[in-house]
Amino acid sequence: MARKRLPAEKRRESILKAAERCLARRGYYSCTTADIAAEAGITEPILYQHFEDKRDLVECLRHRTVKELSRYVVMRVLKQSNPLAGLREAAEAAFDFTRRHRSKMRAYYYSIPELGRGGFHRTPVDRLHHLYAAVSYMIEEAQRRGEATDDVNAMEFAWSFVALMEIVYIANALGLEVPFNDKRTYLDLVDRLLSSISTTGRIEG
Amino acid sequence: MAEVKSSRRNRRPLIVAAALKAFAAKNYDGASMADIARAAGITKRAIYRHFPSKRELFYAVRNEVYTAIVENLWRELPPARDFTELADLLMRAHLRFCEENPDMLRIVVNTVSEAAAREFQENIESLLADRAGDIRSLVEAGIKEGTLDPSLDPAYLAWVLVLIFFFLTYMLAFEEDWLLPRGEEAASVIMRPILASWAPKAGGGTTGPAVPPGKPPTRRSSPPR
Incomplete structure (x- = not known):
């Protein structure tokens, strides 16, 4: 049966989707380019026309995931009326995204471990840096508006908040059977953390 | 005879220690059983006597x-x-x-x-x-x-x-x-x-x-x- 010829962009996309399924199912090391090609219904040489190697393919996939995740979170944050409410929304959005795209986030985290082997992957590191920067700007803005207490070190606090956001991804990526599927309890912890620096003691709006 | 057996058993921690270093340095993919055997100063065959596969060793x-x-x-x-x-x-x-x-x-x-x-x-x-x-x-x-x-x-x-x-x-x-x-x-x-x-x-x-x-x-x- 003749395989349908797809335009390059569509072919790339279908390979990325196949890689995501493969990685989420088998982990990074057990998933070979041959597996990914088979999953995409193509031969390995075709895969190599679109990507240099497995690392290149995985890095593209990670980049795509981060873009989707960031866009989703930012869109929801923008609807909020103040920075602290925005941060709470960001945590909820992150939670919702991992629920909806569990295998996407799994594929992302499974593919992280290639550390320090000749120029390691930037995406996971850059993502954390950007997230951290965004959170600390929002806290500074809340302080400027008199909504967060001045005695809080925005940069240090930002890391606590990022840690609380990040564990949701990790739990979901590992697929742990933990009480983490309880969104209300999670958001209660987020609320507590943000309220502790709010000048009114709670999150408005 | 008995001595050979006990020394074989004692090789397990030696292999695990060598494998730990190799996996840390080269990741799972990059570290071969041959590398690990060399680092442990034994043969690949000897490793397989203790661990049926690289995965098991990992x-x-x-x-x-x-x-x-x-x-x-x-x-x-x-x-x-x-x-x-x-x-x-x-x-x-x-x-x-x-x-x-x-x-x-x-x-x-x-x-x-x-x-x-x-x-x-x-x-x-x-x-x-x-x-x-x-x-x-x-x-x-x-x-x-x-x-x-x-x-x-x-x-x-x-x-x-x-x-x-x-x-x-x-x-x-x-x-x-x-x-x-x-x-x-x-x-x-x-x-x-x-x-x-x-x-x-x-x-x-x-x-x-x-x-x-x-x-x-x-x-x-x-x-x-």
């Missing part, structure tokens, strides 16, 4: 690493005046251990990519569940002593703490400048606001953390009405 290494991390933390609890201080000390001890054992840190990060394998999944789940159980009893003690808000769910908090351990391990593994204080102080910076937000709410919504940093919380002498 699992043995990973178990070794997780056991070491857990033993480091729970050998004996550091003396602390309350839960907040104890949690801080444990986090710092964890970070210090990871810093002193970069090879082990690498293995922890590497294992996450293997979480897809079913047996690993079950293995890591039970390992973490044991730890969460231990931490849970510490959280319960924290609630009892009045350091933590009684309306918090101890099981949930225990999992949050376990996962923050993981997060810190990851950050450390990336060897980046995270704009955080270096080393174990990073653990305190991350934990301080979170722990403060778990303190009992003093007379409803007040500004700032309910427990001033550095001061021991007042013990509740009688249950609240």
